[in-house]
Amino acid sequence: MSFQVEITPENKVYGKTPLLTDNVMHYCPGCSHGTIHKLVAEVIEEMGLQDKTIGVSPVGCSVFAYNYIHIDWIQAAHGRACAVATAAKRLTPEKMVFTYQGDGDLSAIGTAESIHACNRGENIVVIYVNNAIYGMTGGQMAPTTLLGMKTATSPAGREAAIHGYPYKIAEIVSMLDGVCYVTRQSVQSPAAARKAKKALRQAFENAMAGKGLSFVEMVSSCNSGWKQSPVDANKWMEENMFPFYKLGDIKVATEPKEA
Amino acid sequence: MEEIKLIKGNEAVAEGAIRSGCDGYFGYPITPQSEVLETLMELRPWESTGMVVVQAESEVSSINMVYGGAACGKRVMTSSSSPGVSLMAEGLSYLAGAELPCLVVNVQRGGPGLGTIQPSQADYFQAVKGTAHGDFKMIVLAPNSVQEMYDHVFDGFDLAFKYRIPVMMLSDGIIGQMMEKVVMTRQRPRWTKEEVSQISDSWATLGKHAGREKNVITSLELDSQIMEKRNEHLQAKYRKIEAAEVRFEESQMEDAEYVVVAFGSSARIASEAVSMARAAGMKVGLLRPITLWPFPTKRIEELAGRVKGFLVPELNAGQMVEDVRLAVNGKVPVWHYGRMGGMIYSPEDIFNELKNNAR
């Protein structure tokens, strides 16, 4: 049976942004990264920033982000993306520079680089994908792993007495004067993805306007790491992650930062 | 325009950076090199040449800022002293793996650990052989004067971009802290945007445009066959550098029976010792490697065929002496003379070593 559709403006309901490459993504089915990549690519396209954007990819599942979006990329050492982005932006201030980092990269090994880039008020965007686990290395505990959550390095569930508490770095960086915008979003539904895209657009506009650092957290699921089906993982995220990592804007600076 | 200044080696690095067209400096305070960052902050080059200067939160951050700046095709650098350079190890491996050009200055102090703030040359192995994980090399320049700390900024950037390789200037607390006359003849502007584009658009992250595919700066490759090819490419580049970029200086070698091999500050002290030996009738010459990698192996091999022995004074427990021994390959004796922990030998001390060994 052959099946052909003629594409006309009338019957076209969706178009893939040309900024996304045709490479097959290495992410697990159900992973949030693919959706977030798509949103980032769409925002860059819609703002006409392809030739002006430099992405900084981390170490972690999204290390290969550079395979999926048609922009120039710098792959950073584990945790150092914000330092790399600092120099890229300072040396080429006309560029749109963003980092794309996971919870291990940004809020464990890269805490110092992240907080200090925030505090200096670098005019960059930090996209922080928090799925409360180390996906790439096989499901170990992250700083953001919830209490009681089972991982490869907290097999009996995270216990505060042994592992300490999960922490909210978005709230921490929201206290810093160099940061103009902190928001926590997710992409588990079309409605959520639309909101997340708006937040990304806001962040990119802030960076181009020189307002300081914008920090966009994406609370995400990792069904492989959590050992759940994609549907169950999204449900578990809504029931367990969202009460702790509350969605919404955390900081929207109305005044421009002082020079 | 010729300018002459009486300044410290560390200040010469800062002056050299501004006048060599450096685009960005990223650093963190540590004795005995803090004057580099201090001088740059005092001179405010962002108001004159547009050069960016950032005090980072750590050496880890500094070297990764260098990585980010180099990725954008810019002339970027950092400086530190021994413990801080250890913190940069990871970043240096990434820079080498991603083939990024940059300049890193190490004003060495004594170790191990927090060690001492006094001068030392104990980071030779680190600079030349064991910087960090993986098979990689940096070109290593060893200045022996304040003038050379100025000039090596220029040479460092030139070599870094010629081969897309990190270059290390291996200085020490003596040369960094002492003041000498510097003639700042060499001066050049920063590259314009068009020049950067011309030089580096084929690989750097200047923004993806219609004229080319996206550029990706990375050292990662999960396919081992491809990763081995990348390694072979790096090694081929290193062989090219070994063939073309060896730099050394000799004095009184024509009739020499004994050769002193010394680098950096030690070469200055040793040259006085060689004069003392000559005055005492001993036939002694001095070989000063200016590049520690690539090393003047061939020249030492040649000399080993006609002299009676080599003395290698270093402010360490015996590091460069291993490379001298490899080159001499057992033909004649090779002696090491060292001081550690920030202690410095005098010309008389080296002269005595010569008298005791050369007979």
Next chain:
Amino acid sequence: MKETVIIAGFGGQGVLSMGKILAYAGIVQNFEVSWMPAYGPEMRGGTANVTVILSDKAISSPIAGEFDTAVILNQQSMDKFESKVKPGGVLIYDTNGITRHPERTDIEVYAMDATEEAARRDMARMFNTMVLGGYLAVRPVVKIESIVEGLRKSLPERAWKLIPANEKALATGAELIRKVR
């Protein structure tokens, strides 16, 4: 001409800047110059010293095992550097706080009551310049005019008003120094 001088005393006595002024004057007279400090956190109260070499030829080693001249401003430095003066060389010392005076007879020894006189004449901040004046009276390796020009080159313009006081201190130092043997 080659002069290798070590200036040694307490941090805060102006040891390093005295060496700097001498080095700048050397540059004015087109000498090759090296200024090598014993650096470190011992800026105040601890010991400090600097080796200055002035030469009409390129300077090989900035590090010296022995010195043509030693300018010694405290007892610790006397203990450390008296033996490092070349035979026939010069030792100049400030008498303040010295409990063991130099003993060598194969060198020229000069003394200054510089600390005491500087306090008495309300010139405490010019102490190091006074010592420099004494040194140059004994070892005229650079001209006083070169010192003044060196100061002008090394000081910011707002500090030039201090130059006449420095000139006076140089002259005072030259008067104060006396030969011991």
